[in-house]
Amino acid sequence: MYIKKELAEKLEPRVTGWFGQENVTKFDIFNSVFAPGARRFETGTPSFISIYAAYEALNLLLKVGIHNIQSYLKKLAEFTRGFGIQKGLQITGPLSTECSSGLTSFYIGNAPEVEGILREKNIIVSARKDVIRMAPHFYNTKDELEYAITELSNLANR
Structure with missing residues (x-):
């Protein structure tokens, strides 16, 4: 400084x-x-343990490849949006992955309550007022998203 x-x-x-x-x-x-x-x-x-963790995290990202991660996240986002709609969920935000991130938000009236129930099932999402936000990353699988969206749908449609 x-x-x-x-x-x-x-x-x-x-x-x-x-x-x-x-x-x-x-x-x-x-x-x-x-x-x-x-x-x-x-x-x-300095927090040396954080520095070492960040160093290894960056190495992992570079080893997997940023372009590979971007491509995979786009596929996960497309699946998340499509499967969510198929399960009767309403998406808030863009439907196209061309102009958005891998993050998907679903309208859920009682989002904070649903977030808590999902957390008990080891499904980590974020409640933001009246939406549930899913933000998968390259370590998530399509099967995990299918499970999470199915559980979310069951809670939203009860």
């Missing part, structure tokens, strides 16, 4: 870590005193 020397002392960080404190060994979260200058904007120790 770059900050003007004249401005550093005038600004108060919204987020800071133990390196951004005047005394880095004090660890007093209740009586925090910011370090002088731009140092006050420093954070603590």
